[in-house]
Amino acid sequence: MSQLRIATFNLLHGQPLAPDGAPRPYPADAGEPLAEAVAALDADVLAIQEVDRYQARSGGTDQTAVAAKAMGAADWRFAAALHGRPAPVAGWVPEPSVPAGLQVYGPNEVGDDAPPSYGTALLTRLPVIHWRARRFAPAPFGLPLRVAGRRGLTPVPDEPRAALAAVLEGERGPFTVVAAHLSFVPGWNMAQLAGIRRWIADLPQPYLVLGDFNLIGAVPRTVLGGATALDRTAPRARVRELRAARRARPTLIEPRRRRVREPRARLQGWYDLARTPTYPSHRPAVQFDHVLAVGVPRSAVGPAAAPRTGVSDHRPLVVEVAL
Helix, strand or coil: CCCEEEEECCCCCEEECCCCCCCCCCCCCCCCCHHHHHHHCCCCCEEEEEEEEEEEEEEEEEEEHHHHHHHHCEEEEEEEEEEEEEEEEEEEEEECCCCCEEECCCCCHHHCCCCEEEEEEEECCCCCCEEEEEHHHHCCCCCCECCCCCCCCHHHHHHHCCEEEEEEEECCCCEEEEEEEECCCHHHHHHHHHHHHCCCCCCCCCEEEEEECCCCCCCHHHHHHHHHHCCCCCHHHHHHHHHHHHCCCCCCCCCCCCCCCCCCCCCCCCCCCCCCCCCCCCCCCCEEEEEEEEEECCCEEEECCCCCCCCCCCEEEEEECCC
């Protein structure tokens, strides 16, 4: 069984960075550093976050299209959580010509005249059976954060987020991949992650959930496991059948009455396919970027890495998986 290379990468809108983490100017071909970084990953499935489309700050490039060309993606989707332009401190200035909400772009929209946007993308070399997308509302408050190129902490408002799911055709059959970028507000991001688990409940396992979750350690897999446990695995109809069968048994065969308990939901074994720091890229100390799975045997997971690239304050996370 061949190994697939699964990767997630927060692009920081393709911002070139110096070895010490300081921002560098974009070259004349603004998409070139991003293309080089993505090509080096050689990913079969790639989730990217903080993606620009036609933004002036990143040279007006369609960064998803640039990444797709660099990796040789057969199909992709970009989910725009925001249409507008970034504004210092204020967050975003919305584009009045586009209704607020989610817009999804694919290969057929390359080169259109849509306004500038920003969001999350999922790209793949594999055949796609089904696509879906959703948008998460921002938290009602922000937090002081470290921002590349600025000293100290900068007050940053939260922003809408987007997630994409694709059912892909692997050598062993279909499986589901999710690309997500979650809020940096504690608790709010956990609720978004739990919502993703419920959102894909009708899609085929195995599941791979990739992205920048702004969560560390065991928190992401614990949240996904808890969301799974809330989805009762045994339907109530089956419980009623068990109770009816018990009452129908002859008394001589079952002299003692036994209490039939409703089967308890169990955690479904979500786990991290890679555990390594990814942020900040010049000196990684924490892991905000994750590849989580359920239904994937641990024996199917190969090597993982977080290589340094010439763009972004995050390192990409790459793992090999037999699917």
